[in-house]
Amino acid sequence: VKFLRLALGVMTAIGGFVDVGNLVTSGITGARFGMALTWAIVIGTVGMTLYGEMAGRVAAVAKRPVFHVIRERLGVRASLVNLVAFVLLSLLTLAAEIGGVALVLEIVTGLNYLVWIPLVAALVWLVVWRMSFTLMENLFGFLGLCLLVYVVALFVLPTDWGSLWHGATHPWVPASEGHPMYLFYAVSLFGACLVPYQVIFFSSGGREEHWTAKSLPEMRVNALVGFPLGGLLSIAIMAAAAVVLRPEQIRVGHLSDVLLPVAHAVGPVGLVFAVVGFVAAMFAAACECTLSIGYSVGQFFGWGWGKDKPPRDKPRFHLVCLLAVVAAAAFVLTSLDPIAITLVSVVLGVAAVPLTYFPVLVVANDRDYMGERANRAWSNGLATLFLVLMVVTSVATIPLLLFTKAGQ
Amino acid sequence: MAAVLAACAGPTVTDGGYRAKTAGALQNISSALSTAKFTMRLEHDRQMAFALTDTSISQAESDASSAQSSWATRQPPSDAALKLHDAVQQPMQDAVSALQDLRIAYRNGDAQGIAKALDEIDKASDEVDKASQEASS
Numbered sequence: 001v002k003f004l005r006l007a008l009g010v011m012t013a014i015g016g017f018v019d020v021g022n023l024v025t026s027g028i029t030g031a032r033f034g035m036a037l038t039w040a041i042v043i044g045t046v047g048m049t050l051y052g053e054m055a056g057r058v059a060a061v062a063k064r065p066v067f068h069v070i071r072e073r074l075g076v077r078a079s080l081v082n083l084v085a086f087v088l089l090s091l092l093t094l095a096a097e098i099g100g101v102a103l104v105l106e107i108v109t110g111l112n113y114l115v116w117i118p119l120v121a122a123l124v125w126l127v128v129w130r131m132s133f134t135l136m137e138n139l140f141g142f143l144g145l146c147l148l149v150y151v152v153a154l155f156v157l158p159t160d161w162g163s164l165w166h167g168a169t170h171p172w173v174p175a176s177e178g179h180p181m182y183l184f185y186a187v188s189l190f191g192a193c194l195v196p197y198q199v200i201f202f203s204s205g206g207r208e209e210h211w212t213a214k215s216l217p218e219m220r221v222n223a224l225v226g227f228p229l230g231g232l233l234s235i236a237i238m239a240a241a242a243v244v245l246r247p248e249q250i251r252v253g254h255l256s257d258v259l260l261p262v263a264h265a266v267g268p269v270g271l272v273f274a275v276v277g278f279v280a281a282m283f284a285a286a287c288e289c290t291l292s293i294g295y296s297v298g299q300f301f302g303w304g305w306g307k308d309k310p311p312r313d314k315p316r317f318h319l320v321c322l323l324a325v326v327a328a329a330a331f332v333l334t335s336l337d338p339i340a341i342t343l344v345s346v347v348l349g350v351a352a353v354p355l356t357y358f359p360v361l362v363v364a365n366d367r368d369y370m371g372e373r374a375n376r377a378w379s380n381g382l383a384t385l386f387l388v389l390m391v392v393t394s395v396a397t398i399p400l401l402l403f404t405k406a407g408q
Numbered sequence: 409m410a411a412v413l414a415a416c417a418g419p420t421v422t423d424g425g426y427r428a429k430t431a432g433a434l435q436n437i438s439s440a441l442s443t444a445k446f447t448m449r450l451e452h453d454r455q456m457a458f459a460l461t462d463t464s465i466s467q468a469e470s471d472a473s474s475a476q477s478s479w480a481t482r483q484p485p486s487d488a489a490l491k492l493h494d495a496v497q498q499p500m501q502d503a504v505s506a507l508q509d510l511r512i513a514y515r516n517g518d519a520q521g522i523a524k525a526l527d528e529i530d531k532a533s534d535e536v537d538k539a540s541q542e543a544s545s
Binding site: 106107108109110176248249250251253254256257259260263264267268271272275408 | 432435436438439442443445446447450454455456457458459460462463464467471
């Protein structure tokens with residue numbers, strides 16, 4: 001039973017790692033740059049794993065989710081700025097996820113995606129409101145594993161593994177792209193792996209599931225195995241695009257383009273898996289994002305939050321979740337391209353990442369909170385190195401966004 | 409704010425800038441043509457499902473049309489740029505028309521129309537490639 005729980009946790013982490021940001025950025029970069037940006041996914045995944053583990057450990061040992069920590073360490077005023085930035089960014093991400101699910105429904109039915117947005121938004125709210133936390137996490141995480149069809153596709157295709165490996169280990173900037181474009185997409189891949197809502201969700205989810213110090217091994221397996229495997233899945237999507245779309249000189253601009261490698265390799269059955277995987281990954285991310293907004297606001301203001309009790313016991317938390325879904329759906333209904341929203345949200349996310357991650361590092365290193373479970377010297381060193389990298393990247397993000405016109 | 413600024417089309421005041429914008433538009437149109445051809449190849453091989461073919465070719469048409477109209481709003485800054493404008497205008501228009509014909513034929517289930525549109529797309533691809541070379545030289 002324990003092994004099954006661990007396996008389920010890992011599968012959920014794999015499925016939960018991939019969202020619309022990973023799908024879009026991996027597809028775009030694979031088609032445009034081949035495997036030359038694999039390093040950005042690797043670095044982003046290592047960062048997410050490192051900080052995810054830390055946030056989970058803080059939640060289990062100090063019994064505090066991330067936003068409690070942020071308010072306590074940064075003070076009310078500074079953390080209010082943090083809260084506003086996080087909520088706005090997460091609304092953008094939520095809009096992208098809802099738009100992404102609607103786009104897949106357009107591919108399935110042929111009906112314009114705008115028609116589907118109210119329905120998708122209503123379903124997200126219904127799941128957040130009614131479905132138990134564990135069922136929500138496990139069901140969509142498990143269905144998200146259908147994305148493994150990209151790995152299958154790579155084995156079915158006449159993949160030149162040596163060439164892929166060479167591309168991944170010898171990064172180069174294609175002459176037609178230039179360094180700013182290359183760096184913009186590196187930042188977008190990095191941002192897609194380090195989305196702030198995932199850390200908030202992971203740590204608050206830990207409190208939802210009443211993690212204690214005894215839960216640490218299970219949490220660590222989820223973070224240390226599940227997230228890297230999720231990163232590998234992103235690399236597989238990039239590789240499939242590199243093998244199929246790049247030689248055809250197809251640039252990815254839509255979710256439908258990301259499905260073409262699977263259609264080419266596996267055919268209609270593969271497409272069914274890919275579509276289920278897309279919907280599950282993005283729908284789960286939409287629910288997680290909604291909950292993260294509710295968690296962060298609830299934790300900041302000291303309201304009751306979480307799904308462990310009926311909604312009537314936590315009305316303000318559920319009201320915030322509902323308002324978030326309505327606002328995000330209204331934003332996508334303006335007919336702004338969900339793919340453009342995705343790219344902007346993952347890149348702007350990088351600019352906001354240090355605000356969320358820095359307090360986690362501080363508390364994970366604080367023996368008053370963590371006792372003997374505080375960071376070791378090596379993990380402190382690595383996490384600090386990552387924080388410096390995140391700060392440098394966040395400073396470069398806005399100029400790159402403007403200079404490349406969001407990667408156009 | 410950053411997102412809005414990033415979405416704005418900046419002015420094109422130099423020949424080099426105009427040439428780069430033209431090359432970029434041609435590259436987007438070329439990609440749209442490739443997407444449509446590849447999609448129809450998969451459709452022919454019965455590799456597609458759902459409404460993916462319809463969605464994919466409609467989006468290719470929309471991408472090409474958007475790239476063309478966005479390029480067309482730019483004022484050529486010199487005589488040399490105007491010459492380039494005149495040289496690439498027709499290939500761009502042909503590409504958009506070919507993609508439009510493909511979409512119409514596919515939705516009507518018109519096999520002959522699809523074959524004809526794919527021929528037009530092949531010709532348009534060659535023209536766009538030549539125009540790209542001219543814009544890049």
